[in-house]
Amino acid sequence: MAHIIVVGNEKGGAGKSTVSMHVATALARMGHRISGLDLDLRQRTFGRYIENRRAYLEESGLDLACPALCDLPEVAQESLRPGENMYDHRLSAAVAQMEADNDFILIDCPGSHTRLSQVAHSLADTLITPLNDSFIDFDLLAHTDASGEKITGPSVYSEMVWNARQLRAQAGLSAIDWVVVRNRMGAQRMVNKEKMERAIENLSKRIGFRIAPGFNERVIFRELFPRGLTLLDLKDIGVKQLNISNIAARQELRDLVKALNLPDVTVDF
Template sequence: MAGSAPHVITFANEKGGTGKSTTAVHAAVALAAQGKRVAALDLDTRQRTFGRYLDNRLATVRRLGLELPMPAHDTFDPAKGESLEAALERASEDADFVIIDTPGRDDSHAREAIVRADTLVTPINDSFVDLDLIGEVDAETYRVRRPSFYAELVWNSRTQRAKTHGASVDWVVLRNRMQHIEARNMRRVGEAMNELSRRVGFRIIPGLGERVIYRELFPKGLTLLDLQAIGEVGLAHIAARQELREMIAGLALPEPGVARRAAAMAG
């Protein structure tokens, strides 16, 4: 894929319930709304939250005759005998960005997707429960004692990518559901996360808040960016869309031409 490889964004977290698939869908649609060619690949063949979300979206587009940004999407199924490498090659044929959503568990294909990522996004809820995935915190001081197993997995994956592909991985930890956390606890989580980011090497950006609207949009496959098209825009929705814009800006993704030149140089 040298010279024509898209920018691969892998959403990965072994803990469920962090808003990973919702965030991935909104990122995919936001990039498609910018005129980017986006391919989405769901690696969770059992739950298929990412794939079902986009299936619902396509059904809504056809049912209502709406013109909405629609990423191409597929679900990877190893039972069909296809390798992840082949699935990525197929998804990359006409894409500026490939967005991969991984299962919320340790999985060999999820590990492979982390190695293939140009941008690795790990959404976590803003709590010590979720932070424990990447770093152990002292119960008395709330200081980071040591990186946890997932941070070590990512570190090893980044090292492998550097050796095999000659490229680096931009690891982004996404802080979801921040506004409903008690202020002192939120500050402690933030301080521990900042300390850990310096030790392990990831960036921290704000994610999506805890809003009922995200659960309501799933059956129709819609996102915050589609509310105006269906005539549902309120003040809360405007604030939520601003969160989404800040999240996309925080990812600091390259323009497609830049991504392709970088891939060509790496190849």
């Protein structure tokens, strides 16, 4: 059975597609068989990233590891069982198609609440939730008082993850390993940053997730998208000397993949 990684967060701009592409490509480069599925059916940033990579590799003649890309199959209405949801059927069919030939399946969810996203979360063996280091993004996980110090209750996304955990438990499946990834953390020790750190640590103990380091804001991430490249590909395209920012970003990716603690994955880049 393929290990299913779901990258989810109901807020846009948290870095889901960047995390998805870099984790997927890192696994592919380490020799693991991995397929990606983009559930943002309108924007398709993750899907476009993989398509850009394929096109660039073909055009340049480079032979670099690339995640496979699977689309949701079309399903005839008459093939549905009574009361069965069309999107549930399409997602199940896509996962069944990928499971036999892959070590990992990575599903990138849209930055909004959809039926597809909800079902995908219940399939997750590992759930990655990228979060910008601000109380605006934190509000997706939990509500706080005006000081930002006291958590007053869970928010909509945490409740959805809780429901997904319940569904997995009822089906006799293993528990979701939920990893909240802190993106765009400032380098300086600021009051807001320290409050965020305390709030996330407190919440992790209350609702059960692990905390992992993510990516800081770097121009390189935006520059690589049109060619479908990642930080790990720079030397392969002729970049002989990485600058300090690129070296730091590569280390951030290494730390993230290590922190995910995925089965049979030894980080060697």
